[in-house]
Amino acid sequence: MDIKAPIIMETIFIAIAVIVYTLTSNTFFIYNFLYIGTAISLELFLMAKNKSYARNIIMLAVGSYILIYVGIMGHENMLMSGFWYYLFSGVFEAAVIHYLIAKIAGPFLFGRGWCGYACWTAMILDLLPYNTSQNERKNWGYVRYILFALIFCFVAGLFIFKVSDLDLIMFYLFIIGNIIYYAVGIVLAFKLKDNRAFCKYVCPITVFLKISSYFSILRVTVDKQKCIECNKCIKSCPMDVDMMNNSKKRVNGTECILCLECVHSCKQDALKV
Ligand code: SF4
Ligand code: SF4
Ligand code: SF4
Numbered sequence: 001m002d003i004k005a006p007i008i009m010e011t012i013f014i015a016i017a018v019i020v021y022t023l024t025s026n027t028f029f030i031y032n033f034l035y036i037g038t039a040i041s042l043e044l045f046l047m048a049k050n051k052s053y054a055r056n057i058i059m060l061a062v063g064s065y066i067l068i069y070v071g072i073m074g075h076e077n078m079l080m081s082g083f084w085y086y087l088f089s090g091v092f093e094a095a096v097i098h099y100l101i102a103k104i105a106g107p108f109l110f111g112r113g114w115c116g117y118a119c120w121t122a123m124i125l126d127l128l129p130y131n132t133s134q135n136e137r138k139n140w141g142y143v144r145y146i147l148f149a150l151i152f153c154f155v156a157g158l159f160i161f162k163v164s165d166l167d168l169i170m171f172y173l174f175i176i177g178n179i180i181y182y183a184v185g186i187v188l189a190f191k192l193k194d195n196r197a198f199c200k201y202v203c204p205i206t207v208f209l210k211i212s213s214y215f216s217i218l219r220v221t222v223d224k225q226k227c228i229e230c231n232k233c234i235k236s237c238p239m240d241v242d243m244m245n246n247s248k249k250r251v252n253g254t255e256c257i258l259c260l261e262c263v264h265s266c267k268q269d270a271l272k273v
Contacts, residue, residue, distance in 0.1 A: 006041035013037020020097055036062055040117055055259060056126060063120030070094055077174040080204050084155040085170050103208045111216030112209050115199060116257035125185050125195045134193035137240050140201040148204035196238050210254040218273055220262060221246045226270035233262035233271060
């Protein structure tokens, strides 16, 4: 990876910090985006130095910051239920801004980088023993759409029925939701021998992520002239992406989390981002 990547990433996050601060006048967003940007830039720097642990370390740094500091200590529901809640309330704060940048608009530029470098659910799932799927991929992707619809209807119902103490309910939803996500994610990972099974079948956020990441500017492409078709890259991919096909319509193309395992596995230097 180009050593310039960390500098470019830091610059992007400084720009985001300035734009969001200008829009909200909230200084929290300055240090929030500087922290996340610096963590990701450091990670890119370590990856450029071929440090294999870099991604896990930075995922833990960013993921636990959002989970513990913003979510639990700051009482901000950063799950999808929180996104709908703050959006319906007209509150343009952390959860809404986070979803707009990391999960709705941002993926047009950096695909599902959030899933590869910052998600607090996957920061735990990626520590489990099955980095690549040991089984055939299941046809269970519909589960994410059901969960997405259920969450939307549940939060809408809270407003329609004028339920009180919504802030408190949202806080408890954040805690309970995360416990359920971790439990389901860990059970699925062991059951299917696949750390990322939760991401592939259950996570409702992928409904947003898959749409915008289809158009992502940042994506893995193959140089067919250099490729010797050894398939090492395919075997190293945790998300079953057919990175040997440069088309946007490649198999599981919107599943790519930009982890770069495929790029590192290619001894022919045929893959690049
Ligand atoms: S798919 Fe969901 S759980 Fe998995 S990394 Fe992305 S946001 Fe996190
Ligand atoms: S690892 Fe490299 S050479 Fe082997 S199939 Fe993949 S792109 Fe081609
Ligand atoms: S191994 Fe390559 S294709 Fe698969 S998710 Fe990681 S970066 Fe994307």
